[in-house]
Amino acid sequence: MQLAIEGTGLRKTFVKKRSIRELVTRPFRAPQRVRALRGVDLAVERGEIFGLLGPNGAGKTTLLKILSCLVLPDEGTARVEGRDVREERLVKPRIGLVNSDERSFYWRLSGRENLRFFAVLYDVPRERREARIEAMLRRVDLVGAADRPFSDYSSGMKQRMAIARALLHDPPILLMDEPTRSLDPASSLALRRFVLEELRGRDGKTILLATHNLKEAETLCDRIAILVRGVVREVGTVDAVRRWGVRDRVFTVEVSQWPNVLGRTYRVLAEDAAEGGRRVRVALSEGQRLDRLLRDVLELGVEIRGCDRVEPDLEEAFARILEAESGDSGETAP
Amino acid sequence: MIPVLEKLWAFLKRDFLSEVSYRLAFLLQVFGIVLSMAAFYFMTGMIDPATPGLDGIPPFQWLLVGLAFQYYFSTALYSFSAKIRNEQMLGTLEAMLVSPTPTSLVIFSSAAWDFAYAGFRVVVYFTVAQIVFGVHLHYNSLGAVALGVLLTMLSSVGLGILSASFILYFKRGDPINFALSGLTTFFGTVFFPVEQLPHALRAVSDYLPITWSLRVVRGALLQGRTFAELRGDLAALALLTLVLLPSGVALSRVAIRRAKREGSLVQY
Numbered sequence: 293m294q295l296a297i298e299g300t301g302l303r304k305t306f307v308k309k310r311s312i313r314e315l316v317t318r319p320f321r322a323p324q325r326v327r328a329l330r331g332v333d334l335a336v337e338r339g340e341i342f343g344l345l346g347p348n349g350a351g352k353t354t355l356l357k358i359l360s361c362l363v364l365p366d367e368g369t370a371r372v373e374g375r376d377v378r379e380e381r382l383v384k385p386r387i388g389l390v391n392s393d394e395r396s397f398y399w400r401l402s403g404r405e406n407l408r409f410f411a412v413l414y415d416v417p418r419e420r421r422e423a424r425i426e427a428m429l430r431r432v433d434l435v436g437a438a439d440r441p442f443s444d445y446s447s448g449m450k451q452r453m454a455i456a457r458a459l460l461h462d463p464p465i466l467l468m469d470e471p472t473r474s475l476d477p478a479s480s481l482a483l484r485r486f487v488l489e490e491l492r493g494r495d496g497k498t499i500l501l502a503t504h505n506l507k508e509a510e511t512l513c514d515r516i517a518i519l520v521r522g523v524v525r526e527v528g529t530v531d532a533v534r535r536w537g538v539r540d541r542v543f544t545v546e547v548s549q550w551p552n553v554l555g556r557t558y559r560v561l562a563e564d565a566a567e568g569g570r571r572v573r574v575a576l577s578e579g580q581r582l583d584r585l586l587r588d589v590l591e592l593g594v595e596i597r598g599c600d601r602v603e604p605d606l607e608e609a610f611a612r613i614l615e616a617e618s619g620d621s622g623e624t625a626p
Numbered sequence: 627m628i629p630v631l632e633k634l635w636a637f638l639k640r641d642f643l644s645e646v647s648y649r650l651a652f653l654l655q656v657f658g659i660v661l662s663m664a665a666f667y668f669m670t671g672m673i674d675p676a677t678p679g680l681d682g683i684p685p686f687q688w689l690l691v692g693l694a695f696q697y698y699f700s701t702a703l704y705s706f707s708a709k710i711r712n713e714q715m716l717g718t719l720e721a722m723l724v725s726p727t728p729t730s731l732v733i734f735s736s737a738a739w740d741f742a743y744a745g746f747r748v749v750v751y752f753t754v755a756q757i758v759f760g761v762h763l764h765y766n767s768l769g770a771v772a773l774g775v776l777l778t779m780l781s782s783v784g785l786g787i788l789s790a791s792f793i794l795y796f797k798r799g800d801p802i803n804f805a806l807s808g809l810t811t812f813f814g815t816v817f818f819p820v821e822q823l824p825h826a827l828r829a830v831s832d833y834l835p836i837t838w839s840l841r842v843v844r845g846a847l848l849q850g851r852t853f854a855e856l857r858g859d860l861a862a863l864a865l866l867t868l869v870l871l872p873s874g875v876a877l878s879r880v881a882i883r884r885a886k887r888e889g890s891l892v893q894y
Contacts, residue, residue: 306889328889354889360724363889384726385639395717398640400647405640413725413732414637457721 294374296465296498297342299334301368303327304354304522321496328354330522333370336500340466343513343530344502345610351522352502356467359500360389364608372384372465385415388466392473395448399443403434403453406442407460414461422523429455431490455486465498466491472508482586484511506606518610520617534604537612540575544580547589548600554592556583569597631862633727633736641739658842660758665758673802675812679819683848687761691844692816694751695778698744699810699836702782704739706733706790727880731791732873733835734783741779752847773860774842781835781867784874792881810836835870 307326329351336342346353355469357363358370361380376381387514407425429435432452437445447455451471458466464553468487472480488511491497503509509516510530517527526533542561550570558580562573576582582599589596666689673685687716710733714717720734753757755761789803810816813827814836820828831837835868841859 304889351894362720362723362886364886364890379728381728383649384724387724389721389724391720393717393720396721397717398644398718400644401640405643409636409640409724412633413727415726418632461726488795515673541724 293338293373295335296338296340296373297336298371298374299332299355300370302329302334302355302358302365302370303367304351304358304363304365309450314385314402317612318529325396328522329358332519332524334517334524337497338498338579339492339496340514341499341501341515342391343507343509343514344519345504345509345516346502346519347504349521349613352519353450353469354503355519356469356500357388360384360387361465377479385461386463386465388389388461388463390451390454390458390466390471391469392451392471394426395420395445397440397442397450397453397457401442403442403445404429404438407456410457411415411460414457416460424460428459430454431459432486432496444494444560446479447474448482448485449474451475451479451483452486454514455483455491463497463516465500468499468501468503469504470505471501472503472505480508487512506610510606518613519548521612525613530606531603534606536565536605536609537616538609540577541582542573542602543576543585544598544600544602545572545574545585545589545596546570548595548597551592552595553564556586557588566597573602630731632764633731634738637735637738638742645739645743646759647713652875656750660754661814662693663690663751663754663759666690677819677822679815679821681844681849686759687755687848688819689817689847690751690755690761692840694748695775695840695843696814696816696838697747697812698811699778699782699839699874700807701740701744702779703806704786704787705737705809706783707792707803709733709736709740710790717782730787732879733878733882736790739784752884763847765847766850767846767853767856768822770846770851770856770860771843774846774856774863777860777863777867778835778839781863781870784867784871786874787878788874788881790878810834813837816842832862833866835863835866838866871894 304327306326306328307583308326316322326568332351332355333340333354344350344355354363358365358377359372361383364378370377372383372445373578375386377383381388397403398409401409404425407428408421410424411421416488429438432455434449434452434456440448440452451474454471471487472494475483487499491499499512501509501512513530515529516533517526518525518533526536544565548569548571550560551571554560559575559577560572560576564571574585576585586599644891670685670689675682675684676683710719711744713736715769719732723729725732752761752763756763789806809830813820813831814834815831816836816853820831820837823831832871838859842856845856845859
C-alpha cells in the first residue's frame with residue numbers, strides 16, 4: 293500500500309545570513325551553517341496519527357516545512373501520497389497545515405471573511421464554497437462566532453479556526469505543528485478529542501503531529517518518531533518507544549508489610565505507606581518472575597492486597613534517548 | 627470567473643475590508659492629497675512658465691501629472707515588497723504559500739489593492755485639479771492615456787515582483803527599490819524637465835519607463851495630442867515593457883526558488 297508520507301535521506305542545512313558589518317570586517321570567514329536535518333527517513337501510513345517528537349531545534353518544523361513545500365531539501369526525497377514535494381502543484385492540494393501561530397489570520401476581518409479568502413486560495417470550487425465554509429465552521433463549533441472579528445477570538449477559537457482553514461479543501465493529510473501550544477488544559481483536551489474522534493475517527497485523515505508535549509503524543513499518536521539534532525533516533529508505537537532502554541519490568545505491590553529481607557533479592561524503587569500497610573514499587577530484572585516474587589511475599593506470611601504493572605513513562609524514555617544522544621554513542625538502542 | 631481573476635478579486639476584497647475598518651485614516655489620506663496639491667499649486671506659481679522643457683504646459687499642471695503618475699510608479703515598485711514583508715510580519719504568508727495558489731500569484735495579487743488605490747488617487751488628483759484649481763484636461767486621447775498607464779504598470783510590475791523576491795530572500799535592504807526610486811524621481815521628469823539636466827545625464831531618462839509614460843499622459847491630457855502623435859512615445863514605452871516584465875518575472879522565479887532552498891521563504 294502506498295504510504296501517505298515518505299521521507300528518504302532528507303538533509304537540510306541552513307546558512308546563517310551574515311550582517312553587512314560582518315561581510316566588511318571578516319570577508320573571508322565562512323558563513324555559519326546549521327544542520328537542521330541530517331538524513332531523516334520517515335514512513336507514515338494512511339489513516340495514521342504519527343507524532344514527531346523532539347526538543348527545540350531537533351528539526352521538526354523544518355521537516356514539516358519540507359512536506360508543506362515551503363522549504364526544499366538539500367538531499368533526499370520527500371513524498372506525499374507518492375508525489376515528490378518538488379512538484380508542489382501536486383502536493384499542496386493533498387495537505388493542510390495547522391500551526392500554532394495565532395497571527396496567521398487577518399485580525400480585522402471576521403472568521404467567516406478569513407475563511408472566504410483562504411477558500412479561494414485553496415481552490416474550493418465557487419459553487420461549493422459557502423456551504424463548505426459553513427460546514428467547517430459547524431465542525432469546529434464556531435458558527436455563532438463566525439461574523440465576529442478574528443481579534444475577538446480566544447486562543448482556543450483561533451486554533452479551531454486554523455483547523456477549519458486546513459480542512460477547507462478536504463486534504464487527506466494534515467500537518468500539525470504544536471497545535472495545543474497556546475491552549476489552556478480544557479481547550480487542549482477538547483482539541484485532542486476533536487483530532488481523535490473527528491479528524492481520524494470520522495474523516496480518516498492521516499495526521500503528522502509535531503510536538504514536544506509528550507502527554508499529547510501519548511494520547512493521540514499511533515506511532516511516534518523521536519527526532520534529535522536532525523536525526524530520527526527511534527520510531528515505533530508509543531508503547532515500544534516507552535520501553536526504549538528499559539530492561540526491568542516494574543510493579544507496584546500493595547502489602548500488609550514489607551519485610552526487609554526481600555530487598556536482598558528484589559530491587560525496590562520506592563516504598564511508602566498505604567492504607568494499613570505499604571505500597572512498594574519493585575523492579576524485576578531479566579530472569580526474575582512476578583509469580584516468584586508474589587510467592588516469596590506470601591511465604592513470609594505477608595498479605596498481598598494488590599499488584600499492578602507500572603508502564604514505562606514516555607517522558608523517561610525520551611530523557612533516556614536524549615541522554616544516549618548527548619553521549620553520542622551512535623546506538624539506537626542500548 | 628477565471629481562477630486567476632477570482633484570486634485577484636479575493637485579495638482586493640480582503641484588503642478593501644481591512645481598509646474600510648480604518649475609515650478615518652482613509653478620509654485623512656484624501657485630505658492630505660488635497661493639501662499637498664494646494665502646496666504645489668502655490669509653489670509652482672514661482673516657476674517661469676517659459677522654462678525650457680515645459681513645452682508650454684503651465685508648471686502646476688506639468689507637476690500635477692508627474693506627481694500623480696510617480697505615485698503610481700512607486701506603488702508598483704514598493705507595494706509587492708511591502709505587502710510580502712507585511713504578510714511575513716503578520717504571519718499570514720505561510721498560510722497563503724502552503725495553499726495550492728502559486729507563489730508568484732500570491733505575490734502579484736498581494737499588491738492588487740495598492741494598484742486599485744493608486745488608480746483611485748490619480749482620479750482624486752485630476753478631479754480636485756479640475757474642480758478646485760481650474761485645470762483643463764483634454765479627453766480626446768483617452769485611449770493613448772489608458773495604453774500608457776497599462777504599459778507603465780506592466781513595466782514596473784516586473785520590477786516590483788523582482789523587488790518582492792529580494793525581500794523574500796534578503797528579508798531587508800530591498801536594494802532595487804532604493805536605486806529605482808531614486809532614478810525615477812531624479813531622471814524621470816517627475817519634478818523637472820530633462821532639459822534642466824546637464825547634457826551628459828539626459829540620456830538616462832530615456833531608459834526609464836516613467837519618462838515615456840509622462841510624455842504620453844502630459845501630451846494627451848494637457849496638450850490634447852492625438853494617438854498618432856503619441857505613438858512614438860508609446861512604442862518606446864512598449865519596448866521597455868517588453869524587456870522589463872519578462873525579466874522581472876524570470877528573475878523572481880529564480881529568487882523564489884532560491885529562497886525555498888535557503889529556507890528563508892516565510893521567515894522575517
